[in-house]
Amino acid sequence: MLFLGVENASLLELVVFAILALATVSGAFLTVTRRNPVSAVMSLVGTFFALAGIYATLSAHFLAVLQVLVYAGAIMVLFVFVVMILNREEIEPVAWRGILTRALGAGAIGYGALWSVRLVHQTKDAPLLKGPAAALPETFGTVASNGLVLFRDFVYPFEAISLLLLVAIVGGVIVSRSHTQEEAAVEVANRRRAMRATAGPERRLLPASEEEAAPAAHAASHH
Amino acid sequence: MPTHLYIMLSLVLFLIGAGGVLLRRNALIVLMGIELMLNAGNLAFLAFARSLGDEKGQVFAFFVIALAAAEAAVGLAILVGLFRTRQTVNLDEASLMRR
Numbered sequence: 334m335l336f337l338g339v340e341n342a343s344l345l346e347l348v349v350f351a352i353l354a355l356a357t358v359s360g361a362f363l364t365v366t367r368r369n370p371v372s373a374v375m376s377l378v379g380t381f382f383a384l385a386g387i388y389a390t391l392s393a394h395f396l397a398v399l400q401v402l403v404y405a406g407a408i409m410v411l412f413v414f415v416v417m418i419l420n421r422e423e424i425e426p427v428a429w430r431g432i433l434t435r436a437l438g439a440g441a442i443g444y445g446a447l448w449s450v451r452l453v454h455q456t457k458d459a460p461l462l463k464g465p466a467a468a469l470p471e472t473f474g475t476v477a478s479n480g481l482v483l484f485r486d487f488v489y490p491f492e493a494i495s496l497l498l499l500v501a502i503v504g505g506v507i508v509s510r511s512h513t514q515e516e517a518a519v520e521v522a523n524r525r526r527a528m529r530a531t532a533g534p535e536r537r538l539l540p541a542s543e544e545e546a547a548p549a550a551h552a553a554s555h556h
Numbered sequence: 557m558p559t560h561l562y563i564m565l566s567l568v569l570f571l572i573g574a575g576g577v578l579l580r581r582n583a584l585i586v587l588m589g590i591e592l593m594l595n596a597g598n599l600a601f602l603a604f605a606r607s608l609g610d611e612k613g614q615v616f617a618f619f620v621i622a623l624a625a626a627e628a629a630v631g632l633a634i635l636v637g638l639f640r641t642r643q644t645v646n647l648d649e650a651s652l653m654r655r
Contacts, residue, residue: 346557354565361569361592365576370584377588384595391562391602393614396621403621408591408628415632416584419639435579442575449567457560464558465609473606474614482611483618494622501626505633511640 350390356383370416374409381405393474562603570596583638583645587631594624 360380367373381404388397456462472478483491569592576589598617605613639645 350557350561354561357565358568358572361572364588364592365572365580365585367585370582373585373588377591380592381595384599387562387565387599388602390557391606393602393605393617396598396602396614396617399618399621403625404591404595408625411628411632412584412588415635418636419584419645438579439575442571442578446568446571449571450564453560453564453567457558461604461607462558462560462563463607465606467609469606469609473609473611478611479614479618482615486612487615487619490619494619497626498622501629505629508630509633509636509640513640 346390350387353383353386353390357387374412374416378405378409381409392469395474395476395479559603559607563600566596566599566603569599581647583635583647586647587628587635591624591628594620
């Protein structure tokens with residue numbers, strides 16, 4: 334315990350942090366190493382739950398709840414849906430091409446992790462890294478005090494976030510739209526126009542002008 | 557609890573996510589790596605917010621969560637569009653922007 338520089342922490346706090354940190358790191362490691370996308374998503378859900386616990390130990394109660402609701406709930410459901418839509422072979426084969434580069438990259442990242450953790454450990458007596466200097470107020474991290482800060486100091490960024498989410502919704506719909514269905518609709522419209530051109534004017538059910546102009550314009554704009 | 561343990565955890569989490577982004581070829585796993593990196597940033601925000609006794613860090617983490625939701629929606633939509641045109645999510649086979 335002295336090695337980690339945690340004289341001022343109780344044993345219970347330390348044990349809880351160790352369990353949650355272990356769950357987080359092992360879940361993250363499993364996420365990036367699994368070849369089956371479903372098990373990767375499931376380990377990511379576990380990682381996010383453990384992170385929510387860590388947020389709670391940081392007295393960020395509101396953010397812990399948001400982490401479970403938004404990340405472990407909404408975003409992970411999105412990932413699972415995309416795994417289902419893609420419906421590919423579950424386990425991708427190991428790609429031997431470039432395995433040397435990737436092994437080298439993994440080694441570099443592991444070395445970087447060790448180096449940066451050592452750097453933080455050396456500077457752990459800096460006032461910023463020592464933990465809260467004074468006792469935190471009782472309401473720190475609750476919904477009420479977070480909301481006060483949000484709506485007093487960050488009103489415009491908050492509104493900008495709503496705009497960003499709207500843009501993301503519209504962009505998501507437009508990007509993932511099926512092109513084959515549109516092409517089929519354009520083809521049907523073209524065929525109908527050709528049939529109408531061969532038929533005489535007395536066989537027409539609708540006035541020609543409004544129906545013929547629309548699909549042609551649509552086809553021109555799309556391709 | 558001292559803050560430096562949280563910062564160490566955040567660093568390790570960020571580097572694992574960066575490894576997933578840089579070394580994997582499955583686009584789905586790459587997006588998950590980006591989520592891990594954003595969460596590591598959030599953890600650092602919250603740790604420093606507690607260390608300074610300032611709640612603005614928590615509000616910034618809230619913004620990051622909203623941003624991550626938007627990023628996941630658009631990224632996964634691009635992934636679905638890629639799969640529709642190329643029948644693959646392997647990033648090595650998707651190096652052209654045209655069909």
